[in-house]
């Protein structure tokens with residue numbers, strides 16, 4: 001989920017105690033991006049960002065409750081949203097993989113440029129100096145041994161008009177970027193977590209261009225280090241791809257979003273995979289990560305019933321009956337129901 005707004009840190013800490021610790025949640029990934037007062041690159045801070053003191057409050061709450069805290073900055077892809085670049089490309093437009101793609105006045109999808117989000121150019125000679133400084137500083141502040149780099153939905157990669165990337169193999173470009181970040185983290189005994197979608201073949205599997213890759217990156221699965229944690233997100237259907245990642249030697253977690261039925265199915269599948277796999281693969285099925293893509297305050301409001309969901313009407317694009325907080329509760333209820341009837345070592349999220 002998103003890291004909290006700096007004004008709501010105390011409320012967030014209460015939420016950790018009340019909603020997460022009580023469920024024995026053991027891992028919390030916070031999407032920080034530029035919501036931190038970076039000293040190494042103050043020019044990249046959000047205008048209103050978490051202080052080190054704010055972060056320490058969260059670190060302390062997690063430590064007290066045995067929750068592993070993992071910060072995230074979206075790397076490679078997701079360098080813009082709708083009609084605006086995010087901080088990295090705003091401050092360093094030279095890093096843009098597609099500088100010729102101009103932001104539209106009013107963003108719509110699909111569009112002729114296939115602009116979903118911008119990417120940085122992984123071969124730009126200056127980009128890693130900047131992002132490695134951010135990673136190090138954030139991991140130090142969060143006192144963590146793991147970092148989530150995002151790296152999902154990278155649509156722009158190895159573009160033919162990029163003077164550095166043109167003609168390169170996209171799977172190799174993706175894998176090299178993953179490896180660089182992995183190796184940098186490894187120098188400080190930290191592990192890398194990424195989303196799994198670029199490592200799945202969207203055409204052959206029929207999983208499509210969001211859950212999986214349509215831009216030839218999927219062969220990267222055989223080119224990256226095996227000690228990377230794969231967050232295998234599938235929001236509309238409980239795909240069985242955790243088995244594929246486990247067979248390739250990766251630790252994997254399955255990730256739902258708003259659809260509770262899918263989330264519950266992913267819990268059941270995780271247990272089935274553990275029970276029905278050879279010994280070597282069992283331990284790689286690491287559990288379930290609930291995802292949320294709103295801000296932390298909205299998720300917490302939803303969790304406490306301060307947001308009402310409206311039934312679906314076909315002419316109302318904002319109506320909805322599903323939510324990440326309902327899915328979160330359903331997923332944990334399902335884990336709990338398994339916990340009551342199974343030995344501890346078979347329960348996702350409990351080790």
Ligand SMILES: [Zn+2]
Nearest residue numbers: 121162164165
């Ligand atoms: Zn490039």
